[in-house]
Amino acid sequence: MEKVLEVKGLGKQYVKGVYASRDVTFDIKKGEIFALIGPNGAGKTTTIRTIATLLKTTEGDALVSGHSILTEPEKVRECITYLPDEAGAYKNMTGRAYLEFMASIYAKDGQDVIDYVNRGVEICELGERLNDKISSYSRGMTRKLLLARAIMPKPDLAILDEPTSGLDILNALEIRRTIKKLAADGMSFLLSSHNMLEIEFVSDRVGIIAKGMLLETGTPEELVAKYEARNLEEVFEKVVKIREVL
Amino acid sequence: MKFFSLFKKELRDMLNAQTILTMVGIVAMLVIIGNIFSDSISESAKKSGDIVICDMDGTDFTKSVIKALKEDCEANDGSLEEVEIKSEDYAKELKRIDQKQVLIIPKGFTELAKEKHQTAKIRFVQRMTSLAMMSNLNTGSSTAFETFKNAVKNTIYQDKLAEDKMTPEEVKQLEDPVELEEITVVGNKQEEISSSVIMSICATQNMIVPIILFVLIMFASQMILNAISTEKIDKTLETLLSAPISRMTVLAAKTLSAAVVALLQAACFMFGSSRMMSGMTSGIGVDSDKFDQALKNLGLSLSAGQYVLVGVQMFLSILIALSIAMILGVLAKDAKSAQTLLMPITISTMIPYCLSMVSDISALPIALRAVVYAIPFSHTFMATENAMFQNTAVYIGGLIYQAVFLAVCIKIALSIFMSDKIFTMSIGGKKDKKKKKA
Ligand SMILES: Nc1ncnc2c1ncn2[C@@H]1O[C@H](COP(=O)(O)OP(=O)(O)O)[C@@H](O)[C@H]1O
Numbered sequence: 001m002e003k004v005l006e007v008k009g010l011g012k013q014y015v016k017g018v019y020a021s022r023d024v025t026f027d028i029k030k031g032e033i034f035a036l037i038g039p040n041g042a043g044k045t046t047t048i049r050t051i052a053t054l055l056k057t058t059e060g061d062a063l064v065s066g067h068s069i070l071t072e073p074e075k076v077r078e079c080i081t082y083l084p085d086e087a088g089a090y091k092n093m094t095g096r097a098y099l100e101f102m103a104s105i106y107a108k109d110g111q112d113v114i115d116y117v118n119r120g121v122e123i124c125e126l127g128e129r130l131n132d133k134i135s136s137y138s139r140g141m142t143r144k145l146l147l148a149r150a151i152m153p154k155p156d157l158a159i160l161d162e163p164t165s166g167l168d169i170l171n172a173l174e175i176r177r178t179i180k181k182l183a184a185d186g187m188s189f190l191l192s193s194h195n196m197l198e199i200e201f202v203s204d205r206v207g208i209i210a211k212g213m214l215l216e217t218g219t220p221e222e223l224v225a226k227y228e229a230r231n232l233e234e235v236f237e238k239v240v241k242i243r244e245v246l
Numbered sequence: 247m248k249f250f251s252l253f254k255k256e257l258r259d260m261l262n263a264q265t266i267l268t269m270v271g272i273v274a275m276l277v278i279i280g281n282i283f284s285d286s287i288s289e290s291a292k293k294s295g296d297i298v299i300c301d302m303d304g305t306d307f308t309k310s311v312i313k314a315l316k317e318d319c320e321a322n323d324g325s326l327e328e329v330e331i332k333s334e335d336y337a338k339e340l341k342r343i344d345q346k347q348v349l350i351i352p353k354g355f356t357e358l359a360k361e362k363h364q365t366a367k368i369r370f371v372q373r374m375t376s377l378a379m380m381s382n383l384n385t386g387s388s389t390a391f392e393t394f395k396n397a398v399k400n401t402i403y404q405d406k407l408a409e410d411k412m413t414p415e416e417v418k419q420l421e422d423p424v425e426l427e428e429i430t431v432v433g434n435k436q437e438e439i440s441s442s443v444i445m446s447i448c449a450t451q452n453m454i455v456p457i458i459l460f461v462l463i464m465f466a467s468q469m470i471l472n473a474i475s476t477e478k479i480d481k482t483l484e485t486l487l488s489a490p491i492s493r494m495t496v497l498a499a500k501t502l503s504a505a506v507v508a509l510l511q512a513a514c515f516m517f518g519s520s521r522m523m524s525g526m527t528s529g530i531g532v533d534s535d536k537f538d539q540a541l542k543n544l545g546l547s548l549s550a551g552q553y554v555l556v557g558v559q560m561f562l563s564i565l566i567a568l569s570i571a572m573i574l575g576v577l578a579k580d581a582k583s584a585q586t587l588l589m590p591i592t593i594s595t596m597i598p599y600c601l602s603m604v605s606d607i608s609a610l611p612i613a614l615r616a617v618v619y620a621i622p623f624s625h626t627f628m629a630t631e632n633a634m635f636q637n638t639a640v641y642i643g644g645l646i647y648q649a650v651f652l653a654v655c656i657k658i659a660l661s662i663f664m665s666d667k668i669f670t671m672s673i674g675g676k677k678d679k680k681k682k683k684a
């Protein structure tokens with residue numbers, strides 16, 4: 001199957017000699033949901049930011065729909081959307097104005113803007129509240145708006161950093177459902193989460209990351225079977241012990 | 247199209263209710279200040295200063311006038327000094343006697359005033375070294391002239407009262423016994439015009455450059471700093487920069503809208519301050535039109551070329567302020583620190599702005615002058631004066647300094663924007679250090 005993302009030996013040092021991520025290699029196929037899981041400070045955000053062309057890599061490369069993040073970052077940005085961890089939106093805009101503004105940044109023409117906004121309105125399910133200022137939104141509402149923004153341009157790859165962190169169960173469930181549905185339509189996802197139990201339900205494959213290193217990749221079922229564990233949390237515990245990284 | 251929608255968004259952010267209210271408030275304030283000043287200036291113009299006098303006539307009459315003048319001065323906490331002027335090359339003479347101004351009683355004064363009962367002339371010569379208000383204000387000719395006029399009146403009255411007789415011509419003469427002929431020296435040139443008149447006209451013209459500059463620097467840098475720091479604080483910057491839009495486009499849209507709004511504000515200030523100045527000059531009482539030619543002859547009005555020189559300096563200063571504000575905006579961790587970060591720009595604009603309003607920067611003590619010259623904005627605040635008084639070396643030096651300063655600032659700003667630093671840098675850095683240890 002067609003590969004949307006190919007990460008090859010990606011490494012990043014914020015400070016010389018200290019690896020925040022190191023030799024990270026994995027790929028994501030079309031329509032696949034891949035999740036990076038690991039504790040806080042493991043290097044998930046660092047890896048994601050380098051793929052989103054926000055940070056420069058120290059080593060390695062990644063190809064998004066065949067475009068290298070090193071040599072064609074502009075092309076890469078046309079194929080992805082990125083929802084940062086704890087991201088905000090422009091507070092003094094209304095939800096609809098925000099969607100319109102972001103749509104105009106991603107769109108190639110006026111028709112695109114209309115299509116994107118319509119899709120965004122549908123996904124965020126905010127109804128009339130879209131006409132209110134974002135500063136009046138709850139955390140869950142803002143997150144849903146941001147998710148809608150990330151998904152509305154139908155990118156090849158949507159990169160969502162901790163998409164459900166800090167949300168209540170119902171909101172989190174809704175967001176996971178939306179992701180699943182869009183993946184079924186052929187969109188690919190790169191997620192990250194420190195909540196390993198939650199991620200089992202949504203992702204097709206996971207990558208276990210600790211101390212900047214990607215230790216294991218596979219479907220949750222494969223990994224649970226391989227390490228004779230009951231869930232991904234136990235898998236993580238065993239992987240870390242065997243690889244002696246913590 | 248991407249640039250345009252970003253530009254529109256920035257413009258809407260920057261032109262919010264608060265900025266508009268500030269603009270209106272400031273214009274109102276300037277007009278009020280103008281009215282207050284108008285009162286206090288006409289008040290201070292009445293106060294007598296020190297008088298330097300040269301008696302070319304040397305008669306008993308002039309001697310008793312000077313005696314009366316001296317009493318008058320001392321009664322008003324001033325002093326009177328008698329000097330000798332040897333030629334009509336006043337530029338040279340003023341330098342020789344080391345004075346800024348002198349009141350001259352010409353030969354034949356007594357003959358006209360006392361014997362022929364006609365209006366006699368006296369001369370007031372003043373050297374101008376700066377257009378700053380306070381460096382000339384205390385030496386106004388009208389003060390010296392009024393004091394002198396009173397002294398002449400007193401002396402004639404006393405003489406007549408002693409003789410106990412007065413003709414109708416004498417009474418008429420007493421209404422207007424002397425007429426002032428003023429000469430102002432600039433560089434090597436002299437013109438028959440009062441320096442206080444030049445001052446008030448030039449002040450109106452020349453205050454406009456510093457005010458526009460001050461407003462442009464302060465507001466443009468505040469706006470660009472806010473535009474960048476709020477994106478960082480509200481965590482919208484990462485989203486924006488991961489979108490298919492180049493970082494240069496983002497920067498350009500923000501810079502341009504900051505410049506546009508700052509220009510708008512400068513226009514408001516221009517309006518407000520011209521109202522303030524007209525309030526001030528009405529306190530002095532000046533008729534402006536007929537002095538234009540004299541100003542040109544003295545080299546006190548800017549030529550087209552000199553306007554270009556001043557414009558270049560202004561442009562450099564604004565670019566410097568914008569690039570520094572960009573760097574500071576990236577450093578901000580929260581809204582409060584963003585405000586604190588504006589301080590260096592505020593202070594380094596306030597210092598030359600205030601100094602250029604109040605006194606002649608090139609006359610400051612050397613240590614202070616070094617500090618002022620080190621602030622890149624100072625050179626623009628001094629540009630008009632440097633161009634007028636032809637301090638070419640200082641002007642060129644300032645220009646080179648600013649250009650180098652700007653190049654360094656832009657290089658730093660771009661290196662931050664085009665690299666990881668835009669996300670990883672922040673002031674204080676305690677949080678980062680802890681993370682590194684972990
Ligand atoms: N701006 C930064 N400067 C220096 N080190 C950083 C910076 N950001 C993150 N790190 C370090 O990189 C490592 C990985 O962090 P991160 O990718 O944010 O982890 P995660 O997203 O998995 O919680 C951590 O050890 C963190 O301290």
Ligand SMILES: [Mg+2]
Nearest residue numbers: 041044045085
């Ligand atoms: Mg993270």
